[in-house]
Each structure stands twice: as C-alpha cells, then as structure tokens.
Amino acid sequence: MSHDFNTRSTPAYVGLVLRREFSSRVRTKPFLITNIVMVVVIVGAIVTASVIMSRASDHESVGVVGAASKLSPALVTAGDAQSNPVQTTKVPSASTARDKVENGDLDAALVPKSDGAYSVIVQSKLSPELRSVVAAAVTRQATNATLSKMGVDPAEVAKSVAQAGISVDAINAPKPHAGQRLGIAWVAMLLMFFQILMFGLYVAMGVVEEKSSRVVEVLLATIKPLHLLWGKVIGIGAVGLVQLIVIGGCALVAATATGVITVSGTAVAVFGSVVGWFIIGYLFFAVLYAAAGSLVSRQEDVNTAAMPITLLFMAMYMVSIYTLNAPDSTLGSVMSWIPPFSAMLMPLRIAAGVTGPGQILITILLMLAATAVLAFVAAKIYQRSILHSGDRISWRQAVRRP
Structure with a gap:
C-alpha cells in the first residue's frame, strides 16, 4: 500500500483528496435535505410570482x-x-x-x-x-x-387626432425587457455572493478541523501540503458548483416555463456566465480562505483570521449593489476591470447588456492571472503554517516566515 502511494502522481494525490472532500459532503443527509428544500422554496416562489402576475394581467x-x-x-x-x-x-x-x-x-x-x-x-x-x-x-x-x-363625423375627428399624435425619439432609449434583465442581474449577484462566501468559508473551516484533530499530520505523512490544499479547494468547489447548477438550473427552467421571464436567451447566457465566474471567483477566494485556516488552530478563530478576506468580499458586494442600479455607471465600468471585483460585476453587466465580448474575454484573462499569482502566495502561506499549532499567526508573520 505504501509503495502504491509513493508511485502516485500529483494529479492522483489531488484526486484522492478531491474525491474524499466531495463525497463526504454530498452524501450527507443535511446536504441533500437542504438542497431539496431550497429547490422547492425557489420553484414555489417562482410559481407564486407567476400566479400573481397572471392575475394582475387579467381583464377587469x-x-x-x-x-x-x-x-x-x-x-x-x-x-x-x-x-x-x-x-x-x-x-x-x-x-x-x-x-x-x-x-x-x-x-x-x-x-x-x-x-x-x-x-x-x-x-x-x-x-x-x-x-x-x-x-x-x-x-x-x-x-x-x-x-x-353638430353634423361632424366623429370618425373623421378621431382620424385627425390620431394623425396629430407624437412620436418619441429618445437619445438614450431604454433597453428592451430592462425590468427582466434587472431581475436576472439581481439573482445572479445573490448567487455569486452566497456561493463564493459560503464555500470559501467551508474551505477555511475544513482546514482548521483537520488541524485541530491532528488529521492533517497523518495526511501530510503521505502527501504533500499542496496536494492537500488543491484537493480540498477543488473538492469543496465542486460541491458548490453542483449546488449552483442544480438550484440555478431549476430556477431558470421554472421561471421560463411559467412565463416569469420571457428573455430566456439572456437568462441562459447570464446563468452560463455565473457558472464560469463562480469557478474563477471561488478559486481566487478559496486559496485565501485555505491560507486563513492554516493560520489558526481553533474554529472560533477562523472569522478573525479571515476578516481581511471578508472585508474585501463586502467591498465587492457594496460595489455590486451600486452597479445593479446603474450598470453602465463609471464606477461599475471601471471596477469591472479589476480583479476580484470583476467576478461579481461582470455577470451583472452581462445581464444588463452593457458589456461586449472583448471586455468579457480580457476580464477573464485578468482574473485568471490574478488568481494564479494569489494562489502561488496563498499556497506558500499554507505550506508554512499548516502544521503550526497554538496561537494564531498574523498574515504578516505568515508571509515573512521562512
């Protein structure tokens, strides 16, 4: 068995940890029940909205x-x-x-x-x-x-009045289905916010759990710290991705089938962008959360260690709220180019129809480059701190540790 472990390649080691993280979470009853309840609640809310809308559109x-x-x-x-x-x-x-x-x-x-x-x-x-x-x-x-x-033909008068009507020539004409696009953008923002934040924290808590129970010492006797890091990050991320696709997909199908949204092409494009940006945005934050988890030895210290990450995430959320109301604003346009803000802002701007393929491609490349650099730094911190026990290490100490 030992010989088998020694002959495994890096992808094989990462795959072992990945499968362990994925299966240990998706097979639990709480996970299954939570997802079923969420799907039922979301679909029920969409059906209710459809009924209300149909009643509102009925003839009096x-x-x-x-x-x-x-x-x-x-x-x-x-x-x-x-x-x-x-x-x-x-x-x-x-x-x-x-x-x-x-x-x-x-x-x-x-x-x-x-x-x-x-x-x-x-x-x-x-x-x-x-x-x-x-x-x-x-x-x-x-x-x-x-x-x-008075001897005047009412039909002729009506015709003359109609010919004297006005037409509107708007310089900045509103985009068609602007209300639906805004609603789709709002849902996309919430999905991105909760999924990345929740599963990023899962990574940090998973790291601390293994440290506090000394499981990590057993694992690192067989595999390298980087194998454990990437297996955990990708495994937990895969769980989040599955949940996102199931919940978002069910919501999209229900909303389209009930007529709540009629711009199905836009909705599908936005859903695809949410999935893609979730993967990139999650990787950006997950490696940071893993590094934060390696700095502490107790679960109650996780929030303190992760505070800088959470503050960055909240800044992204606040900018997203502003951009939601003004997708083409200067703030939204500028910040959408800057990682990691682009992970939250680009799905909003895609939904609002205010960005093009060029910006989408460039922001993806910028985000990937930033994620690669950050992953390198976070991996170094993780390797230096994962076996540390006792008092919490500060970020500055972790960066300077040999």
Missing part, C-alpha cells in the same frame, strides 16, 4: 346595463390604450348587476341614470385605474354624441 370585468352597453367599444379601447384591459358583459338590470358585483362575478357595473350620466357599482371603492378607463370612455361617448349633433 365590467357589466353594462341597458343604454350603457353602447359604451362597450369605448371601454375596451380606453382600457387597451391605458394597458388596463377591460372585458364588458351585458347585464339585464341594475339589481342583477349589483348581485354580480357583490358575488365577485364582476369588478364593476355601469348603470345609466335619467340625466344621461352613469352610476358605477363596485364592492367598496373604484380603483384609480378603472376610474380612468370609465372616465375616458364616457368622455369619448359624450364627445362623439355632441359632434354628431
């Missing part, structure tokens, strides 16, 4: 009694013009209309009065949107009646 039902039926075309036209669709239904009498409104069969009912005006029957109060539609329809009907009495 308006009953028309007697002479009020001549308002039906005007009501439908006014409702469509105001993006508040109206469906009219003829009702035989005012008492029947009142019953239908009371039972919830109608949202409102129009009843003609003797003086030529109309009464609107509602449950409690007339919504501002429906009031505007009814007022526009009544005004139009009264105007047409007056024009007819």
